[in-house]
Structures are given as C-alpha cells and as structure tokens.
Amino acid sequence: MSDLASSLTEEQLNILKDAALDFALSHGLVVRPPPTPLSKDDPHHATLSTGVINAPVSLFPTPFPKQAFHDAVRIQPLFSQLVHDISEDDAFLKEIMESLSHVDDFVKRLYDLYLIVKKEGIAQPASLGIHRSDYIIHLNPGQDFSEAAIKQVELNTISVSFGSLSSLTGDLHRYLQATTGYFSNKVDLDALPTSESIESIASGLASAHKHYGSKSAKVMMVVQPGERNAFDQRWIEYNLLNKHGIVLIRKTLAEVADHGRLDPTTKALYIGDQEISVAYYRSAYATTDYPTEKARYALYTPEWDGRLLAERSLAIKCPTVAYQLVGAKKVQQVLAAPGQLERFVKDPQSAALLRASFTGLYPLDHTPEGLAAYEAALINSDELVMKPQREGGGNNIYGKDIQVALRTLSAEQRNAYILMDIIRPPITKNVLLRKGELQRADVVSELGVYGIYLHSGKQVVRNDIGGHLLRTKGVESNEGGVAAGFAVIDSLILV
Numbered sequence: 034m035s036d037l038a039s040s041l042t043e044e045q046l047n048i049l050k051d052a053a054l055d056f057a058l059s060h061g062l063v064v065r066p067p068p069t070p071l072s073k074d075d076p077h078h079a080t081l082s083t084g085v086i087n088a089p090v091s092l093f094p095t096p097f098p099k100q101a102f103h104d105a106v107r108i109q110p111l112f113s114q115l116v117h118d119i120s121e122d123d124a125f126l127k128e129i130m131e132s133l134s135h136v137d138d139f140v141k142r143l144y145d146l147y148l149i150v151k152k153e154g155i156a157q158p159a160s161l162g163i164h165r166s167d168y169i170i171h172l173n174p175g176q177d178f179s180e181a182a183i184k185q186v187e188l189n190t191i192s193v194s195f196g197s198l199s200s201l202t203g204d205l206h207r208y209l210q211a212t213t214g215y216f217s218n219k220v221d222l223d224a225l226p227t228s229e230s231i232e233s234i235a236s237g238l239a240s241a242h243k244h245y246g247s248k249s250a251k252v253m254m255v256v257q258p259g260e261r262n263a264f265d266q267r268w269i270e271y272n273l274l275n276k277h278g279i280v281l282i283r284k285t286l287a288e289v290a291d292h293g294r295l296d297p298t299t300k301a302l303y304i305g306d307q308e309i310s311v312a313y314y315r316s317a318y319a320t321t322d323y324p325t326e327k328a329r330y331a332l333y334t335p336e337w338d339g340r341l342l343a344e345r346s347l348a349i350k351c352p353t354v355a356y357q358l359v360g361a362k363k364v365q366q367v368l369a370a371p372g373q374l375e376r377f378v379k380d381p382q383s384a385a386l387l388r389a390s391f392t393g394l395y396p397l398d399h400t401p402e403g404l405a406a407y408e409a410a411l412i413n414s415d416e417l418v419m420k421p422q423r424e425g426g427g428n429n430i431y432g433k434d435i436q437v438a439l440r441t442l443s444a445e446q447r448n449a450y451i452l453m454d455i456i457r458p459p460i461t462k463n464v465l466l467r468k469g470e471l472q473r474a475d476v477v478s479e480l481g482v483y484g485i486y487l488h489s490g491k492q493v494v495r496n497d498i499g500g501h502l503l504r505t506k507g508v509e510s511n512e513g514g515v516a517a518g519f520a521v522i523d524s525l526i527l528v
C-alpha cells in the first residue's frame with residue numbers, strides 16, 4: 034500500500050495545505066468556529082461567529098478495500114427496508130422500548146411520543162428515511178488488506194450529517210491531485226469514487242415534498258440553535274432550491290412550539306402562515322436538544338411540545354419517531370441474536386449478507402446471555418465497547434471503564450446499555466488538516482453509506498443508495514465523531 038504521508042516533503046505538504054485551505058474556504062467546505070459564550074452560566078446564549086474555518090479534513094484520500102466498499106453500498110437498500118419493516122412491528126418495538134423505558138428517561142420520552150401519536154391515529158402514512166449505516170473494516174490474521182470485511186458500527190436513522198462536506202472533500206482531493214500531481218503513481222484517481230451525498234439528501238427531501246403534494250408548502254429543517262455544522266446543512270437547502278425549486282426554512286424545536294399549529298381538520302402543520310410539507314430533523318436526537326427538560330415538574334417543555342406537534346401533523350417526517358426508535362443500539366443488538374434479523378428479512382441470501390456485516394453484540398439484561406456477557410466483561414473488557422441508547426458521539430464506555438461502570442450500575446440499570454466487540458481496523462497514515470494546522474497521524478477510518486428511502490404507507494416509493502462518507506481519526510482516539518472533534522472528513526481510494 035502506498036504511504037503518501039511519509040513520501041511527501043514538508044514543502045509539498047505546505048503547498049497542499051495552502052491550496053486545501055483556499056479550496057475549502059471558497060467551496061463551503063467549512064464549519065463555524067466554537068461560539069464565545071456570553072457567560073459560563075448561560076452557554077445557550079453565545080455570539081455566533083460571522084467567520085468560518087476549514088472543516089477538519091484529511092489532506093489526501095485513505096486506501097479502502099474495494100470489495101468491502103462495494104459490499105457496504107450494496108446492502109444499504111436492505112438496511113433501509115429493514116428499518117421500515119421494524120418500524121411497523123408494534124409488538125417488537127413495544128417489548129424493547131418498554132424495558133428500556135424503565136431505565137432510560139430519554140427513550141421513555143420518545144416512546145411516549147410514539148404511543149401518543151399511534152393512539153391518536155397517524156395523520157401522515159408516508160415516511161422519509163435518510164439513514165447512514167457506519168462500518169469499520171476487520172482483517173483476520175494473515176489476510177491481505179484487500180480482503181478486509183465490513184463490520185457495522187451502528188445504523189443512524191436521525192440527523193445523519195456530513196453528506197455535503199463528504200462530497201466536497203472528494204472534490205478537494207481530486208483538485209489537489211489535478212493541480213499538484215503529488216499523488217501521481219501513488220494514488221490512481223480513477224479509484225476515487227465520488228459521493229453523490231451532496232445531491233442525494235436534497236433529492237430525498239424533494240421526493241417527499243412532491244409526495245406531500247402541495248406546491249406552496251415548504252420543507253422545514255429542524256435545527257439546533259447555534260449549529261456549527263450549518264454549512265453541511267446549507268448545501269442541502271441550496272440544492273433543494275436550485276435543482277428542485279423547493280424552499281427550505283430552518284426552525285429550532287422551540288420555534289416549532291412557539292409558532293407552529295395544526296389545521297384542525299387536515300392536521301397540516303403551519304409555522305406562522307407557512308404550510309410545511311416535510312419536517313427534516315438535524316436536531317432532536319440528543320437529550321441536549323430538549324434543554325428545558327430540566328424544568329422537572331413540567332409535563333411537556335417547549336422542545337418536546339415542538340416535537341410532538343410535528344409528529345402529530347400531516348407533514349412527512351424525516352424521520353418519524355418510530356424510525357428514530359429503530360435506530361436504537363438495543364435494536365441492533367436484538368437483531369444480532371439468532372433468528373431475530375431473519376424474522377424481518379425473509380430472503381435468506383439478503384439476511385446472510387446483512388448478518389455477515391454484524392460483529393458480536395451482547396445484551397446486559399436478565400437473560401442467561403445478558404448475565405454471561407456481564408460476567409465475562411467484569412473479567413476482561415479490553416475487546417469490548419459498552420453503549421447506551423444515545424447518539425452524536427462521546428457516549429460510549431471503553432476498556433477498564435466498562436468494569437467500573439458495570440460495578441456501579443444496578444442489575445436493572447445495566448439494561449440501558451449493550452456490549453459490542455471492538456472492531457480493530459488496519460492502521461494507515463494520513464495528514465490531517467484541522468483549523469489550518471497539519472498533523473501527520475497513524476489513522477483508522479469509518480465508512481458511512483447513506484440510504485434514501487420513501488414509503489407512502491402502502492408501498493415503497495424509492496429506496497436508493499445516497500453516497501458515502503469516510504471519517505478518519507488518529508489511532509489513539511476511541512471515538513470517531515467529526516463534530517465532537519475526534520475525526521476528520523476523508524475520501525477513499527479503492528485498493
């Protein structure tokens with residue numbers, strides 16, 4: 034395998050850096066710098082920077098096994114269909130979510146929302162999924178790099194990000210090669226697959242908007258206040274307008290609560306006078322997205338009110354709360370148990386393809402399997418990761434900390450978590466560009482494949498592959514979030 038990071042001189046790296054920074058700033062491959070809080074006690078009121086910095090990126094593409102990449106792409110429509118089929122299995126969701134609800138308030142809130150809307154009668158039978166299934170590659174001893182297989186880390190069903198910045202990072206790498214030629218003989222750019230994710234997410238929203246059927250309605254992106262990754266989102270807005278002639282407005286959950294209402298007859302969602310065709314969440318997945326939750330005695334707080342209003346409405350949700358629940362790590366673990374995945378995926382070949390991407394997943398419940406996993410992890414937790422039902426990075430527990438956590442939690446509290454085998458991918462080298470600074474690093478990568486899925490309530494309207502994302506991080510870091518500051522956006526070179 035080529036080792037560009039070692040073969041490039043300091044001078045060449047600096048030329049690449051300057052070219053990369055200008056490309057990033059002029060093409061919107063950018064993020065907002067962290068805001069300056071007005072006071073420590075009030076972190077939600079901060080001055081938003083009017084300037085930008087380059088999105089964290091790698092300086093050149095990272096080698097990735099061709100077969101593994103094609104496998105990940107090929108199975109995406111199966112995963113998107115699986116999410117939908119599980120979302121319709123009320124009994125399956127009930128069993129998992131009821132047990133989690135006892136030990137996880139956030140899951141309980143979401144599941145309550147699901148129950149309220151279900152009881153009331155679902156106004157909008159259609160649902161839009163913009164998913165991303167994430168993988169790390171695994172190599173058996175003695176195997177060649179090109180023989181590595183994908184292992185699924187998790188399946189995200191809400192607020193998947195970096196679709197736009199991923200495509201732009203691929204463009205950046207192609208530009209650097211075309212203008213400097215430094216990668217020649219090392220990197221064959223024909224093997225650099227383009228990711229259409231900057232287009233596909235807008236295209237998914239456009240399909241849902243058309244399905245909704247009102248020309249004057251607008252798409253609503255539900256955003257976090259003070260979002261730093263706003264430019265990844267803006268490209269979706271611009272593509273939706275330029276390629277599909279559809280306007281997208283940005284609202285926070287609190288704004289939905291303050292300015293939203295339902296038409297009493299049709300349940301159409303209005304924000305002010307504006308009818309909303311699609312409610313697309315780039316928020317609403319973390320406990321911090323419902324901050325006034327801390328008002329302990331209020332039954333419903335503005336953010337939960339906003340979420341409930343949208344959920345009850347005629348607007349097509351991306352995702353529905355049901356899709357969001359299906360994305361729980363507990364669901365992933367249950368599916369990995371013998372025969373469970375096969376309940377939903379009847380075609381044996383398809384089921385085998387999906388199952389081949391699973392790594393070891395273990396419950397921490399009262400079943401014999403759960404107790405055995407608990408006992409084993411108390412003795413050796415080096416090859417495990419312990420996960421709660423949370424999204425957005427930074428929530429997992431690793432190594433010896435797992436033993437500490439297991440000793441601290443009650444048998445009931447353990448139910449809120451699952452255990453998973455650590456996937457240890459082969460290490461490669463790259464140069465990371467963060468806040469204008471270069472850093473040579475031994476790195477590992479995580480591939481994400483986007484899926485665009487629209488169901489009318491009666492039939493599948495579309496189920497497409499939506500491009501991909503490669504995130505690369507230094508080997509020393511357990512977690513891989515770009516927004517969380519651990520990883521950079523990369524592109525891949527197939528080998």
Ligand code: ADP
Pocket residue numbers: 167169186187418420423424425426427428429453454455456457479511512513514
């Ligand atoms: P989140 O929903 O918060 O993104 P993930 O399951 O993706 O949760 O875990 C966050 C990060 O932790 C991943 O991006 C990856 O870097 C690391 N990670 C999670 N599970 C594994 C695993 N089984 N093996 C290796 N690393 C993992």
Ligand code: MG
Pocket residue numbers: 187188189423424425426
């Ligand atoms: Mg996730």
Ligand code: MG
Pocket residue numbers: 167186187426
């Ligand atoms: Mg993740």
